[in-house]
Every structure is written in C-alpha cells, then in structure tokens.
Amino acid sequence: MxxxxxxxxxxxxxxxxxxxxxxxxxxxxxxxTDAVFQDIYIKNLKNYGTNYGASRKANVQISVFEEAEKYLANLVGSESCITMSSGYLAGQLVARSLNSDVYELFYAPESHSAVHIPGMEPYQSFDDLSTAISSHFNKSKKVPVAFMDSILVLEGGYPHFAGLRRLPLEKIILVIDDSHGIGIVGENGCGAYERAKQLNAKEVIVCCSLGKGYGIQAGGIFGSKNRIEQFKNTDFFGGASPASPAAIATLLNGKKxxxxxxxxxxxxxxxxxxxxxxxxxxxxxxxxxxxxxxxxxxxxxxxxxxxxxxxxxxxxxxxxxxxxxxxxxxxxxxxxxxxxxxxxxx
Missing domain, CATH: 3.90.1150.10 (Aspartate Aminotransferase, domain 1)
Incomplete structure (x- = not known):
C-alpha cells in the first residue's frame, strides 16, 4: 500500500x-530534520544560492567543489574524487564511460540500476558471475569490469566481499556502488573503498549517492587520479550541472x-x-x-x-x-x- x-x-x-x-x-x-544540520545548510544557501546551473568546466568556478572532493578522497582513502548532482548520475557516468570496446561489463546479483547499461542484466548468483567471467577470459581480451553494491541482502558484499574472492581479481576492474555504505560504515563513515582496495583488484572505482549517509543531494566517484581525470573530461560530466554548492559546503561544515x-x-x-x-x-x-x-x-x-x-x-x-x-x-x-x-x- x-x-x-x-x-x-x-x-x-x-x-x-x-x-x-x-x-x-x-x-x-x-x-x-536535524535543526543543527538545517542551520548549517541554510547558512550555506544564503552564501551560495539555491542552485548553480553552470558547468563545472565553466570559466568561473566555485572553489568549494574541489575542496570537498579533496576531503572526500582523503576520507575514503582514494587518490581522487569528483562529485555529481546525484548518485544515479555518478553511477551512469562510470557505467557509460566503461561501456566501450576496451571493456566487458558484468553485473553481480543485487547490483543497482544506477550502474546498469540498458539490456544488461545482473547474474542471479556470484557462482554464475564467476562462471561468466572465467568463460570470458577464454574468448576475449577485453578487460572485465564487475559491478556490485557494497551492501547486500545476500552474503557476498561488505565487509569481506566473499562473493568476489573466487575471481581472478588482479585481472578485473571492480566498480562498487557504495550508496548505502559511505557515511555509515567504516572508520568515520569512510565507506567500503579501503576494504575493496584490500582485494587487490586490477582497479577499484567506487560511486555513490551522498544523500543516504550525508543528507545532501549529491553523488560521488572515487578512484585513481588518471581514472577520475578521464571521467572529468567526458561530455557527460562537463554537460551536467553540478550538485548544489550549498549542499557540498554543508558536507564540509557538518563533520561534527x-x-x-x-x-x-x-x-x-x-x-x-x-x-x-x-x-x-x-x-x-x-x-x-x-x-x-x-x-x-x-x-x-x-x-x-x-x-x-x-x-x-x-x-x-x-x-x-x-x-x-x-x-x-x-x-x-x-x-x-x-x-x-x-x-x-x-
């Protein structure tokens, strides 16, 4: 109902x-609905306005975005970070950027639609995912990319990621949607990035909503400096309006x-x-x-x-x-x- x-x-x-x-x-x-948090947000609204509809590539840029991205990268333990106006947009930027002739995309069970490419369905189990990726190595030189959510109803996700450990991770790029983890799990709410890095995969990319754990309308992507620069240089990133700078500033001011x-x-x-x-x-x-x-x-x-x-x-x-x-x-x-x-x- x-x-x-x-x-x-x-x-x-x-x-x-x-x-x-x-x-x-x-x-x-x-x-x-927290009064202290709302006061921080309102103060930032008065400084930054209710919306910022320009591209992050514009010739006039608001400095709070880079400041917050450095803070977030340091928090989760990644080399770099970019923010977007939503977690869904962040996930789609990652998925669409990797949907190319260089990579083969695979979706773990329960993976979120934010990282899905239309027509590609998630596997029903991690056994099925493992079988599919093993078969892939026998017929293709494309780099496999495995997408999964950090927080799963089924076993296999954070904190141990047991569902992935049977895979040849050193040959696989992992994309973790940490929308329900960042801000909540890990030391100081650092999320799943550090745990995922311990798997020693070929590469780890984390995307997420910042709305669940931090109460603001925004999304984030974490990874290596080179990968984040690639995302920044896409039309997808440059053509989209960013998150509200008032929201991003509140992320910085709301630590306590x-x-x-x-x-x-x-x-x-x-x-x-x-x-x-x-x-x-x-x-x-x-x-x-x-x-x-x-x-x-x-x-x-x-x-x-x-x-x-x-x-x-x-x-x-x-x-x-x-x-x-x-x-x-x-x-x-x-x-x-x-x-x-x-x-x-x-």
Missing amino acids: TYSVDAFPGRTISVDGKSYLYFGGTSYLGLQ VFEEKRKLLNQNIQWFVKSLKNPELLNYLDNYPAFYFSNPKIASFLEKNDVLITNFNYPNEDSPLMSRIVLSAVHTREDITVLAELLNAL
Missing part, C-alpha cells in the same frame, strides 16, 4: 490523521554533526539487536541499520500495530518486493523497544 505524506518522514509519520512509528527510508543519520549522529545510530542498532528474541527472522549485517526479511506477514503485522517500514517492489513494479526495517539516529530507545517487542510477539 502506498501512503502520501506532506512532510519529510522522520521517526513518526502522520497518514490521514493517524500517527505511525516509521522504520523505513534511507535517512540513516536523520540529518534532513555526522560524528554525533553515527554514535547515536550505533547505539540504536546495538539496543535493537540486544532486544530481539528471534533475530533469525531478519537478515542483517553487524553494526548496520537495515534489517531485511521476506515474510510478508511481518510487514502486515507491524502495520496493524501502527508501525510502517520500507515495503514495496523495487526498482520497478515487476521487481521483487523489498521489505526492510531501517533504524535511524533519530529513533528513541522507546521507539526501538516498541518495534522489538512487536517482532518478539511473532
């Missing part, structure tokens, strides 16, 4: 006058807020897991705020008890149902206790 609301969904939402606890969405740190919110989120995760009597109902990663399940009765039961979660066909109506419980930094211990007690009653 679809619900229409007229305000950003925080820890609670109101639908037709009825209040629900809300454990869905992707606002892991709850930044969008991010740190505080990650601590609160981690406390909420630990309390929830500790409170569950039947954790086998859910699939989840350690220290990660999303909890997945496939039993449709869970979502119905929670809704009847005034709790709404993420529960819809994603990314389109023909896709499987995505059902997940999402904790955020804005949830109170009482909220989480209510949720856990409902799940314990199943």
Whole structure:
C-alpha cells in the first residue's frame, strides 16, 4: 500500500490523521530534520544560492567543489574524487564511460540500476558471475569490469566481499556502488573503498549517492587520479550541472554533526539487536541499520500495530518486493523497544 505524506518522514509519520512509528527510508543519520544540520545548510544557501546551473568546466568556478572532493578522497582513502548532482548520475557516468570496446561489463546479483547499461542484466548468483567471467577470459581480451553494491541482502558484499574472492581479481576492474555504505560504515563513515582496495583488484572505482549517509543531494566517484581525470573530461560530466554548492559546503561544515549522529545510530542498532528474541527472522549485517526479511506477514503485522517500514517492489513494479526495517539516529530507545517487542510477539 502506498501512503502520501506532506512532510519529510522522520521517526513518526502522520497518514490521514493517524500517527505511525516509521522504520523505513534511507535517512540513516536523520540529518534532513536535524535543526543543527538545517542551520548549517541554510547558512550555506544564503552564501551560495539555491542552485548553480553552470558547468563545472565553466570559466568561473566555485572553489568549494574541489575542496570537498579533496576531503572526500582523503576520507575514503582514494587518490581522487569528483562529485555529481546525484548518485544515479555518478553511477551512469562510470557505467557509460566503461561501456566501450576496451571493456566487458558484468553485473553481480543485487547490483543497482544506477550502474546498469540498458539490456544488461545482473547474474542471479556470484557462482554464475564467476562462471561468466572465467568463460570470458577464454574468448576475449577485453578487460572485465564487475559491478556490485557494497551492501547486500545476500552474503557476498561488505565487509569481506566473499562473493568476489573466487575471481581472478588482479585481472578485473571492480566498480562498487557504495550508496548505502559511505557515511555509515567504516572508520568515520569512510565507506567500503579501503576494504575493496584490500582485494587487490586490477582497479577499484567506487560511486555513490551522498544523500543516504550525508543528507545532501549529491553523488560521488572515487578512484585513481588518471581514472577520475578521464571521467572529468567526458561530455557527460562537463554537460551536467553540478550538485548544489550549498549542499557540498554543508558536507564540509557538518563533520561534527555526522560524528554525533553515527554514535547515536550505533547505539540504536546495538539496543535493537540486544532486544530481539528471534533475530533469525531478519537478515542483517553487524553494526548496520537495515534489517531485511521476506515474510510478508511481518510487514502486515507491524502495520496493524501502527508501525510502517520500507515495503514495496523495487526498482520497478515487476521487481521483487523489498521489505526492510531501517533504524535511524533519530529513533528513541522507546521507539526501538516498541518495534522489538512487536517482532518478539511473532
């Protein structure tokens, strides 16, 4: 069922006058409704304006973009970084740039549509992916590029990337979509880049949305200096408007807020897991705020008890149902206790 609301969904939402606890969405740190974070954003809006519609290649350039990109590259441990106006655009820049006669593209299970080229479907398992890439080496000299999401419902992703370890990674370029990892996992929210680098692949490129972990409308791409320069020199990058400079500046100014919110989120995760009597109902990663399940009765039961979660066909109506419980930094211990007690009653 679809619900229409007229305000950003925080820890609670109101639908037709009825209040629900809300454990869905992707606002892991709850930044969008945080007063301190909003004040930082508003201050930057007054300085940079509400939008910047010029190319990053224009003869007048706003310096905050390069400043933020250096900060982000240092945070994740990459040589270089560029930002885009969205994570989807960042993923498409990477995918389209690599869709050439030099490379052969392969998609791991659960890879996001942001990095998909139309007509190319993800493999159903990492075994199938491994078989396809092994077969590729017997008939082609193209460099294989494996696309995958860092955070997976199935095993195989962050932090160990076990699904990739059977591949001859030294011959493969890895493209990791870290939209649900950056800002949340790793030291200081550094995301999956350093872990992926430890796989010793031929090359590692990470693309992501900055909206999930950092509450701003922007995307990022991380990689070697040479690769990032190649992306910068495309018509795709030069022809697109950048992210709002006010949003990018807020990324720089909000470091203390991010740190505080990650601590609160981690406390909420630990309390929830500790409170569950039947954790086998859910699939989840350690220290990660999303909890997945496939039993449709869970979502119905929670809704009847005034709790709404993420529960819809994603990314389109023909896709499987995505059902997940999402904790955020804005949830109170009482909220989480209510949720856990409902799940314990199943």
